[in-house]
Amino acid sequence: MSSKKIVVIGGSAAGPKAAARSKRLDADAEVVLLQKAPELSMASCGYPYYIGGNFDERNALLATPTGVVRDEGFFAAAKGVSARVNTEVTAIDRHNKTVSCTDVLTGESCSVAYDKLVLCTGATPRRTPIPGIDLEGVRSLSEMRDADKLRELVDSGKVKDAVIVGGGLIGIEVCEALSESGMNVNVVEMLSQLLMFLDWEIAKLVEKHVASKGVTVHTDNGVAEFLGENGKLTGVKLNDGSVVPCELAVVAIGVTPNAKLAAEAGLEIGGFGGVAVDDFMRTSDPDIYAAGDCVEITQRITGKKTYAPYGDLANLEARVVADNIARGDKHKFPGTVNSGICKVFDLSAGATGFSEQRAKAEGYDVITATNASPDKPGFMGAKLLVSKMVADAATGRILGFQCVGPGEVNRQLAEAAMAVMNGNTIWEVGMADLPYAPPFSLAIDHFITTAHILDNKMAGQMTGISNAEVKERLDAGEKPFILDVRAPNEFEEMRLNVGENLIPLGKLRNALDQLPQNKDAEIITFCKISMRGYEAQRVLEANGWTNVKVMEGGIMGWPFKVEM
Template structure:
């Protein structure tokens, strides 16, 4: 069997490449081999299928092999597993899984789009009935059928990443009691711990239980071979089903066995045209590494959006084109109940590990004016490079408007914009959509003020460490008494902002003052007032306010 362009993998990058190659060359002979039953399915929709929001699994199938044959003349062969690549002869060994017959296929150009596989736990009971991973259509159907037939009451999810949390919502909607075990001390490792803390507080209010800093040791079975408990290094948790969601790893077995170069991230190394070290073999999608255009370093970014863009480039080049893929600054977003969580570019911890000299800002802004009904707070954490003011990364948590803002920030990262540029953006304004100065512009202004020294803040971690050392701190909570009584930091004095001018004599002007409020907005105004109008020498505002404070709080009766 011969084919001019052969694709291994009928996933997002593989089918996008096939479609693009066909549009670039209507006469090109194109064959796709997919080891599973489906091609071109919406894997990111699986949590919503599990919850029943999407009723029929067929709704997740974007295109069928028959559609590709009829409309694009693509020869798509499902249940065919490629088992070897002979680069010298340009031949593949392919097994037809339905007949167990072996095919030998010659190619002119080859695309490896083998994707990524879920990471499994090599522990006792991991293959028990009721233990699942979620990656394929089969995984989703098996889990939904299990819930329908067995009606488990308790579920444990191993891993508190985005997929794990999306699945927690789905199972909770399905009526299960949900616990999450995470070996790290925080949920959502893609976020900094202060932003992850916001999400954790929200999800706890949804009755999801978290066991952080714990590792799973075994899945205990009952007499029928079904899971009954999840055993960690600290406790046993009752469970009728468990989902392992600890990440994925690039599937590079074929590439490695063929002698193709594997990059430092563990994925296939490709150039900007998606070619491997072999001039006749391209690779795209979750199995390849690319370039982070914020840092210029190799990065592995297993995202559906990235896979589609890479597939498009690979398909065009396989058909004779000369286009390039410029890299990524990974953008991730998820909706958890009514809360949206998003990240673009580097986190604070990632930027510091790479030795960037960064300025970090927290801003809490309303998604639209407070006078218009339904206003919600958006919490934004922004990292900029001090030497040139360039934006390095952003994290956003809020109930509304997060998607719009993270896309603006992603565009700013792509264009290497600075906080000065953010402060000058002209963004859409009308009361139902945003305040007159959008939170993006506010973030730019706050970063500029900090870089110029006009605004000095202290982050929650530093304040907590100083409190634990027993330092004699002058903490001033500037909220109104009612709000202060509901929640405040221990040993803070309540002086509302509107009384600060007449009660400033209660404070020691020669001693550092730290102003505090719920969102960091009122405390910012208080800090500037004390320094600029009342001539206090050393005034700082608690960055982000009490909502991102991870230390102790008190209530006044």
């Protein structure tokens, strides 16, 4: 009996995983990995950190944890996989079950037969037809050579001014890398905020932090034209007519799936332009599988198809592919809840599931809670976290969670991602048995506390109002009674300066005469994080006031300017 021939196209994340696991599960299989680029198994998510000088050894992006570079020799010796770099697959012949290849260095052509074919062709940075986009100095970041060039520019010290076009994950990571190298950086985002997976008021906290690092952020603005002289970039003209001088512009406005090869072979393409696959990661041809950034997968909450080009998902999808090729189509890939995280200078920012905006767009009636509180006790070096939980108002099911801050954001998002995937309610999470010790968390973990806040709101024990709504109403000329229940020294250190009235919580019960005596008057309470604000609401309601709201997140969640 002849051995099974497995051909994998693409050598970045999903491809090497599918190839290596296929060989591990079927030692007799003949596994061939074809890669157009000269490198294999690149840790592309690490490119911004290499550019920024977090590490200097380029091959660290290509190496195993023990430092062995994953090249053709490594795959042959350690994995039993025949890997070929600089090899572009130009066509798939589904009838004869072969792929046509071209050596990108010599131009020589060849044909490779397969029994099972795996497409891991990845994605390409989106480049809109903006005038001047082909000028020298306008770059993207998708391949090792892009990272090499940007690192070369950083090390040269010749670039003084840079523009990042796009405020998503890659844009923010590259912004940090270039800014910390000493460049003057501008970020241009066509939409109203950075990091669109966050709700506006949470994203504005990130923007505020980025600006504090000397970066100029332009939201609600796009690039009209790249300006240049003698073929070289000299500046970027924005939609509002302003011009930002620069010698470097990095375009990071998302990616599009590389599905051309699949489409030309007659395979089904999905609504997002990616290769359509079923739960077993099979394409419309039962002998062809696909994984990674070229495919569309299931959104776990809605059951609809979505596009989620993330390295962790690519590896998980590839594992399912290899299992199904070796063992028969028994293993399903359940999809994604769209979890993501990034480092933003001294902050981390991330989300899982749906934002409030996205949940409403999907037709959910939602209720939310914002929580600003420490990640661990003060005596253990506490750092701030600001989180927002989104739940189904009817069932209490957690639909999403966002978190930003200098604290342990990743822990919170990991907890939340499991809750969203499991369909947990706020009441289940509110009684979750999580590991606790002072070096790691508060006795009641930040994530659980957020669920408790939402529980209070759903039970009618707390009425909240977002800081964005407070600001909007004040700007519109409304005059609710703003009650700050912090201590005087806190007020002197930092205040909103919106006409707030300072009555410390400990004195509130003896100062009720200083409040509006109309018990229907609107009163908005807050403190540093609004725990005392909530307690103030309970005190006032117990004394007959009927229209008291807590500004969720307090002054630490206020994304606008404060007076110091």
